[in-house]
Amino acid sequence: MTSAERSDFIRQQALKLGFDACGFAKAAPVRATDSAYFQQWLEQGHQGDMAYLQNHFDKRMDPTLLVDGCQSVVVVALNYYPPTPSRHVPKVARFAYGKDYHDFIREKLRNLLKTLRTEDPSVKGRAFCDSAPILERYWAQEAGLGWIGKNTLLIRPGAGSYFFLGMLLMNQPLVYDSPLPNRCGNCHRCREACPTGALTREGLRARNCLSYLTIEKKGAFSTEEIDLMKQGEWVFGCDQCQEACPWNRFSAAQPDPWFTPISVAFEWDRDNVAAMTDTVFAERFADTCLARTKREGMLRNVCAVGKKNAANP
Ligand code: SF4
């Protein structure tokens, strides 16, 4: 296959498998400015309890160190916007309504690679979905899928930001896409909408972000963290900066039954979570992203949202 034939084949297969977009970037070290920004972000401790972000810095900054002979980065985007967003408070972020997306995306990427290798046995590659030290949004931007907005998320023109990303690193060349211009312009609605001031001109202060606090933060909340939790209405993730983004008026519903809401069918209040055993919680939400916090983490979250300066459970 020529690079052009291979590129066309991959894109066609990706769309056939249900991905909403597919783009290609040449594998190379990330730009020095991005690398320096990330280094500084880490040094300032914005990663909080996400210590894993400090690991494998060299590989994170250069995908060619991650997969032998890597020449190309294939990035796919999958819409997850639920047809009927929940009005129930406190809330779970939209990405966590249905079944956990990781297996869904990895399986499709493996199928894509398998089909491609049948056509072109010279191809070798690896599929990732949040499973490798790699700057997904950076590469999605490089692959022409959209731009990184002031809310730090990838925004697809005419489609918004409610997308999961998956990546395929492969050993053969492709015809590469060009990055799109940033179209945030003078807008800063996401910064204004953020209930905790986590979005600044300098970027995301992850330790103040409700997505971090509700999902990534380990152990009990400090008094300051409880006060941050009270600024929002979220017990798992937070969509407030996405809800404010004008580009999300283009969001279209994801109809795949994999994403049929499970977690929103539950009323997330202290009494309900406290009444569950760890085992019941684990069984009920086993297939969802919520399994990550376990019942203990969810109880911490619902307690923090529910009462000002309440003691942790
Ligand atoms: S997810 Fe919520 S808390 Fe985090 S930056 Fe966006 S609006 Fe702010």
Ligand code: SF4
């Ligand atoms: S709300 Fe405005 S500034 Fe923020 S990401 Fe969307 S377009 Fe960009």
